Amino acid sequence: MKMATQSRHRSFSQVAILACLLAPLALAGAPQDELGTPYPPNIQTLKIPALNPIKVPVFASAPKFWLADVNDRSGNPRPLLVTAWDVYDADNRKDVLHGIYLEKRPVAIVQGAFDQALRQSGLEAAEASAADLTLHIYLLRFGITGRSGPDRLVEIELVAVLENPKTGETREIHALGTAVADHSIDEVRFARQLANAFASAVQQALQNFFWGQQLQQAISGLTSAAHAPSGTGSPVTAGGGRR
């Protein structure tokens, strides 16, 4: 009995150490993302958590924005599919695909985030005709764009075309948000981490847009004719910080 106990202990500790030794191998062999494969069954749906309020700069010229449209130019033929991977049966034969999907289309997620930020900051025009500046958003990247070992890099890259509706003049503003989603073999946890990474990347992309020097220069350039400029449009930090 005693021997058996010792044997079990030894066995457990050896297994544990072996597990630690092999863990990097298992991680390195994590499944490859296969976006192109056909219609993987949906095992998890990502519901992007509510974004923290995005503090928007106070611009001296206080322009009102109207978000006209959000266009997906990310090249993804299946905009809801985030990632998919093969699942193998006991005989190591390819069995089925597992897929993780977004609950909403990328354009809807980004539109919602912009709407929320503009509304909360009082920069949203009541209607299109009342806007000083019209926003056309083009999503260049939205999704997993790389990996390091098993972890995924989530990127949201967008170009906002800011238009003065009175003059038709436009300026382009690039913004980027990135986040890393740690891998987990627990699919629910992995999906949650991915959802958080998407939220974080969207949040960062919006912050990069609103606090970018490009926006400051674009507002200054586009509104200087329409408004008698009371300043350069230069933002000042309000309320002790951005977040």
Add this chain to the structure above:
Amino acid sequence: MRRADRRTIFFVAPVLALLLAPASGPAKNPQRFQAIVVTRFTNAPDVELPPEASDYLYAELLTEVRQSGLAAEVLGEGEVIGEGEVGQTLIITGQFTHFDIGVNLAAALVVGVKLPKPHLELDATILRASDHEILGRVLHIKSSGAIYRDSANEVVKELEKIDSSGASEPDSAANRQFAGGRLRRQYVGGYITAIRPAGFSILDDQVDVSSATIRRSPGGIVLTEWLHSGHGNHGPPLLKPDDLKWGMLVEAKGHWISEHSFKADYVAVVSLWLGEKKIEGEAYFEGNPPDAPNIASGQPARLMVGGYTLNISTTTQRKWNPPAGGSLTGLRVKYTGTPNEDGTIDVRTLELGAPPPAAAFKLPGDFLVTQSTDSDTGTPGLEITEGPTVVNRYKLVTDPAVKDYVSRLGKSLLPAAIPDPLHAFGIQFLIIEDPEINAFALSDGRVFVTTGLLAAVENEAQLAFILSHETAHVLQSHAWRETVSTRPDRAAVTLAEFVEIAAGIGGYAIGTLAAEWTIAGAELSIYGHQRRFEEQADIVGLQNMIEHGYDPREAASFFRIDMERHGDRAGTSVWSDHDSTETRGSWLTDILAWEYPNHSWSGTKLDSAEFQQMKRALGPVDIE
């Protein structure tokens, strides 16, 4: 405590400690700075990185710096620093200096599996935002584990050394090393487009050969270097700088001094002179040549085929049995000859052959490429299927202002008569939403152009060259010739490899499309591979531009754009399927100067209002 229990604790505790240890990350620090700005690191000139590297490190830096608690705010690239914040703000910047994919030795030894173990090196610099004074610098951060996170941690450790006044003295030794830079061996290759006092030019790049060893070596720089380093008793013949001439194909090894200035150590002359090549050609007629009756009756004639003008004399040996009263369109012509200084070819032998079979204009096996719609969102796409299985799909652009314009332009460039098998549906032009600067053609006549390419081309003439090049692949049956005629031994692996490639590469991940289609092209006969076919498509495309009134110099300009974006100046490896961008651009420049010496191209077409309208409709596009 029993001995067994103690032993258990001895074994298990470290394991549990490892398993339960919190996620790696720097400990919280007292807040010292108002803000820290994180920027994306750049590449040292010859460092090839995974496409995501810069953004990945950027993401990890933002996370790790935020977690460090060193600053009240962590800002991304290009964000505004408030006026009151500048004095207390730091900027993190840096450069990737090395990357290799490596092999995980532990995995190889323990389980006999070759797994990658990437290795990354970078230099990071921490600047004071107010005056860009260097406050800290970490040179040669090396990481082989979680490469981006570990690197970000090292940068944060350096940040922690800097006090809030920013009074840290920079490491002067490190500064000197950084400022001096580290010379890295690099290559440049292509056709000499001009001779200069201390060397030569390849397009815009000036190569200084004043202290270089120059050798005649058809095997290129690798063979030259190998022989020169003592591995062979008899190296290839040495040449003097004066021996270098316009039109030679060369490779050089050395280092870049500035953006377009290269100091060479070795130069290999791969081919001596454009006009000294003995030419063996094979092409299909894209129309009925006007001199066809003269050729049939043994008279002198001029024949334009495959991008070259052939001089046929009474001494030309002919095997010429044309169909009675029929057109030569689609028939094959094979010839041997010698090029003249005026760019024409004196033909020694000439043979008329059969047209390619109908199978040459079909996709092999069970493969189909069909247009589709995503069931969830209605997004238009393109599906590659093998039997019932979809192996991959791409997003199509359906905006008429883009699609119809490209289609109109492409069709306007087609020859009046096209081979019979293509008559059923003609040649189609489709736009794929992808950032790669790329275009490719299927053997069934479908030509695909990426949005990255449409955004990158500067004018209609450049786009006309690309579309002419791709349709030349179709009309010259390059896929069929490659798969059936030139590489029958590889045909058997074609389909299996295509499935593997198409299924194994992740969907729309940036940058995979070109690789996929290029690799698949080699095996499935999706065009764009063997160098001689590329060369023929280039010269046919060039001639087609000229025939349609476009400025042919824009063909080389397109390669310049690609080169500026990707820095593709690699040597012209003789084993490569594609020449480098610089080689192709310089070859077209030399061909143009050779065939049309002193010709003025003023008054030729460059652009159009429709092209600019297409650009506006396309909107902002990612280009890679």
